[in-house]
Amino acid sequence: MPVQSQRDIDEVKLYEKINDFPWYVVEFVDHKANNLSPSTLLGYLFDYEIFFGWLISEAGCPCEKIKDIPLYFLENLDKKIADSFPKFLVIQHKADSKVSRKKKNSEATISRKMAALKSLFSYLQNEAEDGNQKPLLTRNVITKIKYTPTKIDIQTKADIIQHKILDSKESVESFRRFVASDYSKLPGLNKRHLSWYEDNRERDTAIISLILGSGLRVNEVATLTLGDIDWSKRRVLVKRKSKKKQSVPFSIRSKLDLEEYMNVRGTRYKPSDSETAFFLTKGGKAMTKNAMQKMVLRYSTAYGKRLSVHKLRHTFATELYKKTKDTRLVQDVLGHAEPKTTAVYTHIGNDEQNRAIDGMDGIE
Known part of the structure; x- marks a missing residue:
């Protein structure tokens, strides 16, 4: 079964x-x-x-x-x-x-x-x-x-979000690297925690890397199956909130981390032949969204910046907009039904108001 x-x-x-x-x-x-x-x-x-x-x-x-x-x-x-x-x-x-x-x-x-x-x-x-x-x-x-x-106006909302996300490409990679390897270097880790980490390092890195490289919601990650991933095109097929199916791209970095997890998925978690859930827990059971949320919170707290899964999604959206300046593209990738939901990312890191006020004093 x-x-x-x-x-x-x-x-x-x-x-x-x-x-x-x-x-x-x-x-x-x-x-x-x-x-x-x-x-x-x-x-x-x-x-x-x-x-x-x-x-x-x-x-x-x-x-x-x-x-x-x-x-x-x-x-x-x-x-x-x-x-x-x-x-x-x-x-x-x-x-x-x-x-x-x-x-x-x-x-x-x-x-x-x-x-x-x-x-x-x-x-x-x-x-x-x-x-x-x-x-x-x-x-x-x-x-x-x-x-x-x-x-709350959109600029204020953007300012609130900015303080709760990874706010640069460098910090994104720093957090991913922390999950992938640096967590084991924390002082005071007992053997049980270190063993848990080593058992799940590839899986946890793949989950966090996928969200940071695609902006998927936690439920979309938790319901992924083996057949949902197109490795050659670097796309995953997900069911959005409205039950609409959508093919979503993911980054090259995400692909590398997903492949590393796939190399150990069968031997480490020992799923049954009929198990198609992509992310697994001990005993070959599908990993739940609650377990994923707790996992992200555990790593981020240890990292020193308390992050939710949704904040990782905000991080991806912010970086994507900074790179493209294309709100329609960001809206499509995130699966937002309304453009106004995406508009907040155009205001994150926006210092136009500050520069205008500084200009009044002749300070540039």
Whole structure:
């Protein structure tokens, strides 16, 4: 039996978790499954779990279980009560924990959770119908919630990103080299950590090198199979967020690191003949995106600049734009649906404003 891929794992988790939700959420997930990945839908369910849990704990819903919350309760939810939900998210209580914990959410996280909620309510009001061909919801209270996050202009956003990425070609290669060899030179590494590193050095270097040389999302890397890579053309076939398949180029440096990993993939990880997942863990199992995220964080923390996988993607995009000055090319390679998403990279490292102000003083 082949080992499950990342997509298979997400799909299993999705259809396990959906059992905890009302029938109308199940219908929503089934409807969206044609256009959204299991990973995205699973993220929606985690957001809905917070909202439905809040309905029970804070909004007066008489149900004990999320699954039992009736549709009419959403229909009749008082606007003043609904307006308090974003405030609840600012410091979100971990109601599912035996120990009382709180989690502070950023404005971006709150906006994302509200967007997921709006998607559900929009479906119930505008797409789903009952047996009489009437909308499941006629009143959509979520559209009336007032939540306005602080607006950040594109230059400010670019400045924030710049401080969180590898900001030069030299620093990109320095980090790659650290993962490929210099990590083993760290003082204080015990035998267990050194053994773990030596066992996975080629794989980890290949993953980081691929993201830095292609800008792939972590989920796209985790779902790669052996057949997705065209070695001669240096391209990988990935499934983007919208389920659109796209052939994405990767760098020569990435190819060399991927080939080095392939030289040890079979002997080191011993996958079954039917296993097609490209990146593996001990025992021949497909490496998950969570494991990849933790791996990148482990190396980057040791390197001295805490980086997420997404920051590596930002790094690639920034370097690609600096090299080409072509936003359309960067948009296509990254798989952005909207040009405005890509526009931020045109402002990273832009010191035009500073030079203009300095010029006022006669300083060039």
